[in-house]
Amino acid sequence: MKNPKISIISTSYNHEKYISYFIESILNQTYQNFELIIIDDKSNDNNVSIAKSYKDNRIKIIEHKFNTGPSIAANDGILISNGEYIAFINTDDCVDKNWLKTGLEFLLKNKKYNSVCFQLEAIDENNYPIKNNDLQTTLKFKNIEYLDLVKSMFTVGNMVPSPGQIIKKSILNNIGYINSSLFQTQDYDLHARYLLKNQIFVFQKPLIKYRQLSNGSNIDNHSISSQLRFNLEMPFVLDNFLKIDIDLFNKVFNKYCKKICTPTQKTIQYFLVIIALNTKDSVRQKWGYQTILKFIQEKNNLKLLNSLYSIEYKNIISTINSINSPSEEKILNVEKIEKELFEAKEYILKVKNSNLNKIKQKLKKYLNR
Numbered sequence: 001m002k003n004p005k006i007s008i009i010s011t012s013y014n015h016e017k018y019i020s021y022f023i024e025s026i027l028n029q030t031y032q033n034f035e036l037i038i039i040d041d042k043s044n045d046n047n048v049s050i051a052k053s054y055k056d057n058r059i060k061i062i063e064h065k066f067n068t069g070p071s072i073a074a075n076d077g078i079l080i081s082n083g084e085y086i087a088f089i090n091t092d093d094c095v096d097k098n099w100l101k102t103g104l105e106f107l108l109k110n111k112k113y114n115s116v117c118f119q120l121e122a123i124d125e126n127n128y129p130i131k132n133n134d135l136q137t138t139l140k141f142k143n144i145e146y147l148d149l150v151k152s153m154f155t156v157g158n159m160v161p162s163p164g165q166i167i168k169k170s171i172l173n174n175i176g177y178i179n180s181s182l183f184q185t186q187d188y189d190l191h192a193r194y195l196l197k198n199q200i201f202v203f204q205k206p207l208i209k210y211r212q213l214s215n216g217s218n219i220d221n222h223s224i225s226s227q228l229r230f231n232l233e234m235p236f237v238l239d240n241f242l243k244i245d246i247d248l249f250n251k252v253f254n255k256y257c258k259k260i261c262t263p264t265q266k267t268i269q270y271f272l273v274i275i276a277l278n279t280k281d282s283v284r285q286k287w288g289y290q291t292i293l294k295f296i297q298e299k300n301n302l303k304l305l306n307s308l309y310s311i312e313y314k315n316i317i318s319t320i321n322s323i324n325s326p327s328e329e330k331i332l333n334v335e336k337i338e339k340e341l342f343e344a345k346e347y348i349l350k351v352k353n354s355n356l357n358k359i360k361q362k363l364k365k366y367l368n369r
Helices: 019-027 047-052 070-079 099-109 133-138 146-155 169-175 186-195 224-243 246-252 254-258 265-277 282-297 299-309 313-321 328-367
Strands: 006-012 034-040 059-063 085-088 113-123 166-168 199-211
Touching: 006 019, 006 070, 019 034, 019 047, 034 047, 034 070, 047 059, 059 070, 085 099, 085 169, 099 113, 099 166, 099 199, 146 186, 146 246, 146 265, 166 169, 169 186, 186 199, 186 224, 224 265, 224 282, 246 254, 246 265, 265 282, 265 299, 265 313, 282 299, 282 313
Parallel strands: 006 034, 006 085, 034 059, 113 199
Antiparallel strands: 085 166, 113 166
16 A cells, blocks of 8 residues: 655644644644644744744744745645645644545555545534534534535535545646635635546545634634625636636536527637526626626627527626526625624623623632632
8 A cells, every 4th residue: 555645734823722633633643744834924932933843844933034924834835835735724624543544555556546524523613523503513514525525515505524625736836826816715715626637525424623712712603704705706717717628618518508599619708608507606796797797898708609509698787687696685684694793702702701891800809818
């Protein structure tokens, strides 16, 4: 059996409370041929000193001179890595002892897959499992047949978990590293680019403990601001599908395209627009509208549509006008509800912290008697 090295890329920022728990979970792996690259993104706590206290020559620490964000940090780690495989996991999470062994053995035996990922178990600040049905549902990722997975990535969202993902480094070199210009959708973007050329397997056993902070400081905390960032970045993610190969496109959207007409490599953009406009998702519909404007801006493209499918400008306008999107009133109501929920959550946390401080003060007075 091969014994390839795995480079574990771990971004870190103010994780002094969790980093020991994380490092120990890595050092206890049943598969030991790895290097752990920790990229500290200018923490202002004891994060680096704790990491340096572990005297293991497999641990490499990069210290950023200023805060760059997790994407640039991860890419910096990849650039100095020596492994045949790359594994992503942040230093506030932790992993099962069989994480690397399970993933690597599967990849070595199943050559059609170039990456694996794992179910997630949510934990709190104290490493206890979070018993929250809504959160468990959110973190539940299924193994979806490849063609359906590619389709869902375009029409629904990111169907692949990122923490703990193991991928061949040669594949990353081919598709490109993490898009550092994105704040909210960098994982989605990477998965979209990967899945247009490669297959992935999702282990159903949760070997990754994914930390959810009660104060909502995770960048993917589903707050109003994070959702806004997500929506603004979605066009960059969806643009990846404009590069889909015609053969894969026909397999993925075969049933849908049969209802219209036969696409070509040059008209894929038009067909993706039609699919996006019919998702009933306002973000994808907006992308579809903007994309068709760019497409017909090139005069020859409209001629091409007309020569192949007898489509005219009026047909495109008719399609756009038939969009069944949420009313502006509904959108405003949803935004209002989200804002009220966020404010309520902030108030609860404020009261909770206030009560804790009162208890601490009373305890201090009692002890000083």
